[in-house]
Amino acid sequence: MSFTFKQGANRNYVSSKIIYFIEYDEETYQLKIGFNNGFTGFFTGVPRELFNQFKNAQSKGSFFYDKLFNAGYKYYLDPN
Numbered sequence: 001m002s003f004t005f006k007q008g009a010n011r012n013y014v015s016s017k018i019i020y021f022i023e024y025d026e027e028t029y030q031l032k033i034g035f036n037n038g039f040t041g042f043f044t045g046v047p048r049e050l051f052n053q054f055k056n057a058q059s060k061g062s063f064f065y066d067k068l069f070n071a072g073y074k075y076y077l078d079p080n
Helices: 048-056 060-071
Strands: 019-025 030-035 040-043 075-078
Touching: 019 048, 019 060, 030 048, 030 060, 048 060
Parallel strands: none
Antiparallel strands: 019 030, 030 040, 040 075
């Protein structure tokens, strides 16, 4: 699985207990999530509309678990 992410593409800092920022690369359909614990997650095949819903979600953590983590998207977690 390849993760080629353009840094700074649509980075949004969010208010959440578990998430620090979300960032989307429109060319590769990859979503990058910065977690408050220092990990960074890369999710592939994420539609732009889902990213928009994520940005506007009342609870970023609930949206993350329901619509991304438990929804079957391929992902990679980087502990750095």
